[in-house]
Amino acid sequence: MDIQGLQKMTLLDYPGKVACTVFLGGCDFRCPFCHNGELVLSPAPAEMDQEELLAFLKKRQGLLDGVCITGGEPLLRPDLKGLLEAIHALGYPVKLDTNGSHPRALVDLVERKLVDYVAMDVKNSPERYPETVGVPGLDVGPIRESVGFLLEGMVDYEFRTTVVREFHDSDSFRAIGPWLAGAKRYFLQSFVDRDTVIQEGLHPWGREELEAFAAIVRPWVPEVALRGVD
Numbered sequence: 001m002d003i004q005g006l007q008k009m010t011l012l013d014y015p016g017k018v019a020c021t022v023f024l025g026g027c028d029f030r031c032p033f034c035h036n037g038e039l040v041l042s043p044a045p046a047e048m049d050q051e052e053l054l055a056f057l058k059k060r061q062g063l064l065d066g067v068c069i070t071g072g073e074p075l076l077r078p079d080l081k082g083l084l085e086a087i088h089a090l091g092y093p094v095k096l097d098t099n100g101s102h103p104r105a106l107v108d109l110v111e112r113k114l115v116d117y118v119a120m121d122v123k124n125s126p127e128r129y130p131e132t133v134g135v136p137g138l139d140v141g142p143i144r145e146s147v148g149f150l151l152e153g154m155v156d157y158e159f160r161t162t163v164v165r166e167f168h169d170s171d172s173f174r175a176i177g178p179w180l181a182g183a184k185r186y187f188l189q190s191f192v193d194r195d196t197v198i199q200e201g202l203h204p205w206g207r208e209e210l211e212a213f214a215a216i217v218r219p220w221v222p223e224v225a226l227r228g229v230d
Contacts, residue, residue: 001079002046003053004039008060010068014095014117015158017065022053024080027072028101030134031123032199033164033191039072040198050083057090066116070097075105084114095119099133100146110155118157120150122186124167125175132167134198151182160187160227163210165203173213177220185223188214192228 005023007013013021027040038044048056057067067087074080075098084094093116098106100120109115124132126140150157159180161168180186191204205213207229214224 001050001077001083003048003050004044004072005047006053006056008056009064013068013070014066017093017095018063019066019068019095020057020060020064021068021070024069024071024074024077026076027099028076028135029073029099029123030198031132032134032197033162033167033202034198035192035194035196036072037196037198050079050086053083054086054090057087057092061090064092066093066095068095068097073099073101075102075109080105081109081112081114084109088114093117097121098146099123100143103142103145103149106146107149110149115155118150118155120146120157120159122147122159122161122176122180124161125172126179127175128167128172147179151180153184156184158185158187159183159221160189162189162191163205163213164191165205168205168213170213170216173216177217180217181220183221185225186217186221187225187227189227190229 003022004025007021010019010021013019023039025039025044034040074096087094095117096115097119123129129140130136130138188210191202210226210229218224
């Protein structure tokens, strides 16, 4: 398997663990606010292959507590199962980042106990999903299926939304709250503009507005917190 990137250590990506983050190319969404445009819009060159990654992980046994798999959308990769099996064989728990568009693949990996923590992006209210992910006419059914599966609690998880002024408002969170009712935890992440963002000219909300959005969701999801906010 081609690996498009590796962050050798992170204290932020896997809650409570010192981890590394593995980046896999390819995505079925085109979110205008995506920071990983080079992984989404074109096949990014491989930084290493699977054997090189596993050699790195062997050297870091005892130093790292976990491995994050992100993208792009990792569940698009048919060889993901083999990679996760090899990582688990080295004793590492795995956190998977996903947009939730491939519920069958998600369920399969969880049932095989190849994923220990799932972070699913909830892009917006169901009504605004197509515009928010840059896919006109998107069927939100698979997204709903993934949300429903995670709410069953077969695997530890979080939901999160990157909040962008041009795409999110109070109505977004009035719809998201009941959709995620009973969830373990939900994070609002402030959009940060970078050179790698797919669409220029987008803006974050301020802390006060983000706190207000969080308050809208809190009656449905008791643990709601902000990330990436000064």
